[in-house]
Every structure is written in C-alpha cells, then in structure tokens.
Amino acid sequence: MDPIFVVSVVVALALFFDFTNGFHDTANAMATPIATGALKPRVAVAIAAVMNLIGAFLSTEVAKAISVSLINDDAQKTLFVGVVGAQMVFAGLTGAILWNLTTWFLGLPSSSSHALFGGLIGAAIAYAGTDAINGAKVLEKVVFPALFAPLIAGLAAFLATRVAFLVTARTQESRSKSGIGTGRGKFRAGQIFSSSLVALSHGTNDAQKTMGVITLVLVAAGIQSDGGHVELWVILTSALAIAIGTYSGGWRIIKTMGTGLSQIKPAQGFAAEVSTGVAILASSKLGFALSTTQVASGSVIGAGLGRKGGAVRWGKAGQIVVGWLFTLPAAGIVGALSAFLVKLGPVGFATDAIITVAAIIAIFQISKRNKVAHHNVTSEVEGASEVVASPRQVKRAAEKAARAAKKAAQKGKN
Amino acid sequence: MLELIDWSKFLQVLEATIFFAVGVVGLFSLGIRLLTNAQHSVPGANKGKSAAVRAEVLNRLGAYVAFGLCLVALGYGIMLVAPWIFGLETK
Numbered sequence: 003m004d005p006i007f008v009v010s011v012v013v014a015l016a017l018f019f020d021f022t023n024g025f026h027d028t029a030n031a032m033a034t035p036i037a038t039g040a041l042k043p044r045v046a047v048a049i050a051a052v053m054n055l056i057g058a059f060l061s062t063e064v065a066k067a068i069s070v071s072l073i074n075d076d077a078q079k080t081l082f083v084g085v086v087g088a089q090m091v092f093a094g095l096t097g098a099i100l101w102n103l104t105t106w107f108l109g110l111p112s113s114s115s116h117a118l119f120g121g122l123i124g125a126a127i128a129y130a131g132t133d134a135i136n137g138a139k140v141l142e143k144v145v146f147p148a149l150f151a152p153l154i155a156g157l158a159a160f161l162a163t164r165v166a167f168l169v170t171a172r173t174q175e176s177r178s179k180s181g182i183g184t185g186r187g188k189f190r191a192g193q194i195f196s197s198s199l200v201a202l203s204h205g206t207n208d209a210q211k212t213m214g215v216i217t218l219v220l221v222a223a224g225i226q227s228d229g230g231h232v233e234l235w236v237i238l239t240s241a242l243a244i245a246i247g248t249y250s251g252g253w254r255i256i257k258t259m260g261t262g263l264s265q266i267k268p269a270q271g272f273a274a275e276v277s278t279g280v281a282i283l284a285s286s287k288l289g290f291a292l293s294t295t296q297v298a299s300g301s302v303i304g305a306g307l308g309r310k311g312g313a314v315r316w317g318k319a320g321q322i323v324v325g326w327l328f329t330l331p332a333a334g335i336v337g338a339l340s341a342f343l344v345k346l347g348p349v350g351f352a353t354d355a356i357i358t359v360a361a362i363i364a365i366f367q368i369s370k371r372n373k374v375a376h377h378n379v380t381s382e383v384e385g386a387s388e389v390v391a392s393p394r395q396v397k398r399a400a401e402k403a404a405r406a407a408k409k410a411a412q413k414g415k416n
Numbered sequence: 417m418l419e420l421i422d423w424s425k426f427l428q429v430l431e432a433t434i435f436f437a438v439g440v441v442g443l444f445s446l447g448i449r450l451l452t453n454a455q456h457s458v459p460g461a462n463k464g465k466s467a468a469v470r471a472e473v474l475n476r477l478g479a480y481v482a483f484g485l486c487l488v489a490l491g492y493g494i495m496l497v498a499p500w501i502f503g504l505e506t507k
Contacts, residue, residue: 060498138420150426158433162441169445170452185452192444192486199490206497272444277437280493284432287497288425 003348005223008088011355012219015095017243018362020212022102023114024054024247027208030278030298031200034271040193049194050201051249057205058241060286062232064207067289068214069221069229071139072119073126078221078229081130087222089351090129091215093344096358097121097337101329103365113293113329118211119144120333121340122218128341147290148326152300155281159301162273163308170269189268196272199279201248204294206286209244213237214291265395266302267309274298274305296326311393440489447482450475 031053032046041049073082082090098114098121105112119140126134170184216236220226226233266274278294278301285292299322306312343350391399454475457468495502 060494060501142421142425146421146426147429151429154430154433158437161434162437165438165442166445169442170449182452182456185448185455188448188451189444192448195486195490202494269445273437273441276440277433280436280440281429281433283493283497284429284436288429290425290429 003085003089003351005085005088008085008092008351009219009223009225012088012092012095013216013239015092015099015358016212016215016219017239019095019099019102019114019118019215020209020240020243021247021250022099023208023212024051024244024249025251026106026114026247027204027294028248028251030294031197031204031275033298034266034275034302035190035193035197037266038190038193038268038271040190040268040271041197046197047249047251049198050204051245053198053201054205054209054248055241055245057202058209058213058244059237060202060206062210062213062237063289064210064286064291065213065217065232066230067139067143067291068119068211069217069232071136071143071289072122073218074134074136077126077130077134081134082126082222084222084224086129088219089344090125090341091122091219091222092351093128093341093354094118094122094125094337095215096354097124097340098333099358100340100361101333101336103361105329107365107368112325113148113295115208115211115291115293116144116148116326116329117333118215119291120330121337122215123330124334124337124339125341125344127334128338129345143289144291145330147285147292148296148330151281151285151290151292152296152326154300155277155297156300156304158281159270159274159277159304160308162277163270163305166269166273167309186267186269189272192272193268193275196275196279200275200282200298203279203282203286205241205244207282207292208294209240210286211291212240212243216240266305270305270309273308274301277301277304293326309393311396313391313396315391436489436493440486443482443486443489447479447486450479450482454479 028047028050031050032041032043035041036043036046078087081087095118098117101117101121102112102114105117123135123140166186166189170186172182172184176182213232213236217226217229217232220233220236221229278298281297281301282292282294285297303314303319307314340354343354346353454472457472457475495504
C-alpha cells in the first residue's frame with residue numbers, strides 16, 4: 003500500500019477527530035457563563051472559537067509528548083516504520099473515533115482525549131506487543147495527569163470559591179444598615195475573561211493532540227525526520243479544525259443551555275473557570291495531555307462544594323468516575339481490534355475505513371433526525387454539576403425527610 | 417516503572433493551579449468588594465461630602481489596582497506557557 007495514501011487518510015481522519023473535539027467541548031468553556039447570563043450564547047460561541055484558534059498556536063509541548071513519548075523509541079525506529087507505522091496510527095485513530103461515536107450514541111460519559119490515547123496504545127500493542135509502549139511515559143504524560151488534574155482543579159475551585167464568598171461577604175446587619183449588597187453579580191463580568199481563558203487553554207491542550215497524531219504518522223512514514231518539532235501546516239490545520247468545530251458545536255448550546263447548571267452562582271462559575279484554565283495551562287506547559295472535560299467537571303464539583311451548605315451526591319459522582327476510568331482501556335480494545343483488521347492487508351484496511359465512515363454517516367443521519375433536546379446533548383460538565391446538591395436542594399431534602407419522619411411517627415401513634 | 421516518573425512536575429501543577437486560581441479569584445473578589453463600596457459612596461460624594469469623596473476615590477482606585485493585578489497574573493501565566501509571544505524565547 004502506498005504510504006502517502008495512508009498518511010493522507012490519517013491526516014484527514016485526525017482533522018475530523020479534531021473538529022468533533024471542538025464541536026463536543028464548546029460547552030466546557032461556555033456552559034457556566036451562559037448559565038449565569040454573563041454572555042449571550044452566540045457571543046460565547048464566537049469567543050470560544052477564536053480563543054481555541056489562538057490557544058492552538060501557543061505551545062506544542064503536548065503534541066511533542068504524544069509524537070515522541072507514547073511509543074517506545076526503538077519501536078518507532080524499527081517496527082513502526084513506513085507504511086506499517088502509518089497503518090498502526092490509522093488503526094488507533096479509527097478505534098478512537100468508533101469508541102467516541104458509540105459512547106456518544108449510547109449517552110455514556112467518555113473523553114475524546116482518552117479515547118485517542120487508548121486507541122493508539124491498543125493499536126501499538128496489537129502490532130508489536132506491550133514492549134512497543136513507553137509504559138513510564140504513558141503513566142507520566144497520560145494516566146496520572148488524568149487522575150490528578152481534575153482533583154487539583156477541583157481543590158483549587160473549592161478554595162477559590164471559599165475565598166470569593168469570604169472576601170465579598172457582608173453580614174445581614176451591615177447590609178440592612180448601609181444598604182450595600184455583596185456585589186457578587188459583578189462576577190459575571192469576570193466570567194467573560196475566565197471563560198475565554200478556559201477556551202484558550204483548551205486550544206493549547208486539545209488541538210495539540212491532533213498535531214501529535216499527525217506528527218507521529220509523518221515521522222512513521224519518513225516524511226518528517228523526528229517528532230521533536232511540529233510542522234507549521236500541521237499547527238495551522240489543527241487550529242482551524244478545532245476552531246471551526248467549536249463554532250459549529252455552538253448551536254447545540256444555544257438551543258439547550260441553562261437547565262443543568264442553574265444552581266451555579268456567578269462567583270462559583272468564575273472560580274471554576276479560573277481553576278480549569280490555570281490547571282490546563284500549567285499541564286500544557288509540562289506536556290501533560292489531559293481530558294479538558296474532566297478538568298472542567300472537577301472544577302464545577304469543587305466550586306459547588308465551596309459554597310456553604312453544598313453536598314455531594316455520591317451516586318452521581320461514582321457514575322462519572324467509572325465512565326472516566328473505563329474510557330482508556332475500552333478504547334484500547336477497540337483500537338487493538340482495528341489494528342488486527344488493518345494487519346490483514348489492503349482488504350482489512352478498506353474494511354476498517356468503511357466501518358468508520360459508515361459509523362460517522364450513520365451517527366450524522368441519526369443526529370439530524372433526532373430533535374435536539376436537553377436530554378440528548380447535555381454536556382458532561384453539566385452532568386458534573388449535578389454531583390453537588392446546592393444549599394437550597396439540601397434544605398429541601400432535609401425538609402422532605404422531616405415531613406416523612408413526622409408522617410411515619412403519626413402513623414405509628416394511630 | 418514508577419521511579420522513572422518525575423513527580424515534581426505534578427507538584428508544580430498543584431502549586432501553580434492553587435496559587436494562581438486562589439490568587440486571581442481572591443484579587444478579583446477584593447476588586448468587586450471595593451467597587452461595590454465605591455458605588456455606594458457616590459450619593460454622598462455627589463453632595464460634596466469630603467469623607468465620601470475620599471472613600472469613593474480610594475475604593476475605586478483599590479478596585480482598579482486589584483483588577484489590574486488579575487490581568488498581570490493572567491499575562492504572566494500566558495508568558496510561562498508561550499514565552500515567545502513576549503519575545504523571551506524563540507519557538
């Protein structure tokens with residue numbers, strides 16, 4: 003098979019993956035400012051697209067981490083050379099796309115980034131065994147950041163929310179005496195900046211994953227000598243794909259936003275976004291490839307708990323965490339299955355390509371037929387906000403329990 | 417395998433995230449508190465009461481300094497990620 007043909011198919015698929023990533027993740031940056039009324043949906047979506055575009059140009063550390071670190075040096079130089087290397091990346095990428103589409107169709111929580119890494123790792127193992135994988139680097143650059151970053155962002159959002167409420171607090175007495183309110187509504191203005199920061203950081207991390215995959219296939223096919231740098235055209239096309247995806251994804255937000263995150267106050271939204279933006283930027287700087295959705299979700303949960311009287315709904319939290327942990331190995335299995343198919347030769351390659359394209363078309367047709375409603379496009383960040391019960395909800399639940407207990411006691415008396 | 421991992425990097429992310437997030441949110445909150453104070457001194461300041469004028473000016477100034485420091489922190493963060501924008505290092 004002609005390596006140039008395989009490389010072209012991989013580049014096209016990678017850019018499509020990048021587009022869907024932007025499409026899916028618009029909500030990460032813009033869910034809270036739209037929910038609190040800080041930004042009009044159309045403006046929010048346009049800002050997110052521009053910021054993603056700029057962010058993609060800022061750094062290439064994550065792209066380098068993917069193109070250099072995941073696959074073992076020796077394996078890259080000896081096993082995954084020429085068309086075999088390009089086919090391995092193709093198999094990993096189709097595995098990731100298939101897993102993403104399936105989870106989207108079934109409404110399961112997932113992560114585009116982990117699907118991508120899982121697919122690539124699974125395909126590499128299917129081709130050359132576990133020795134092909136740089137285990138320590140996978141743990142350092144992918145697995146541990148996935149576990150730690152949402153926790154770090156959540157902790158920062160929790161502390162920041164506490165500080166925000168503490169600094170702006172005024173006692174009831176002083177408020178009625180001076181007539182001065184807390185002024186917390188002004189956090190809405192801050193959210194314009196903080197949500198832009200999240201969109202910018204999203205571009206620095208997620209667009210680079212595509213750049214990393216394209217660089218990996220260019221090195222494998224011998225078109226580029228090493229993975230230590232990223233070609234300008236790769237940066238440019240990846241940046242454009244994620245920005246166009248972000249803008250296209252906006253219509254879903256415009257139609258559906260505003261129910262899931264109704265409990266988030268502007269101060270909490272601001273604290274959550276600053277924490278998300280800083281955690282992703284710091285991780286991008288060190289070349290950690292993480293799931294931006296998970297970091298944003300961690301921050302929303304932390305900010306929810308930071309407000310006095312908030313409580314965790316452990317059942318919902320458990321569901322989300324299980325979804326997070328499941329993605330990487332599951333996408334790995336799909337990536338490995340794709341690799342076994344591609345290894346069969348041109349027929350296997352064509353079959354894998356046809357399955358992927360058919361799945362894309364089918365999902366596109368189904369999504370066109372289905373009416374857009376809140377239940378089928380709820381963002382995962384909104385889902386995360388349901389993990390925390392607001393003080394009002396906690397109070398209502400306590401009142402309900404007290405009423406039930408009173409009723410039961412009366413029944414017992416009778 | 418775990419000994420090959422550079423754990424100090426995770427500590428750096430933890431420190432940077434908490435320091436910047438809490439710092440920026442704290443400063444912005446302080447700015448909001450001072451600006452709210454300033455806006456409520458305006459009626460007195462309009463009537464020419466010198467204490468109210470002074471309070472309004474000081475609160476407003478403090479608020480703008482706090483918001484300005486937030487922007488500086490944001491710029492510093494972006495400089496750390498992309499120093500080439502500020503001409504500090506070629507990409």
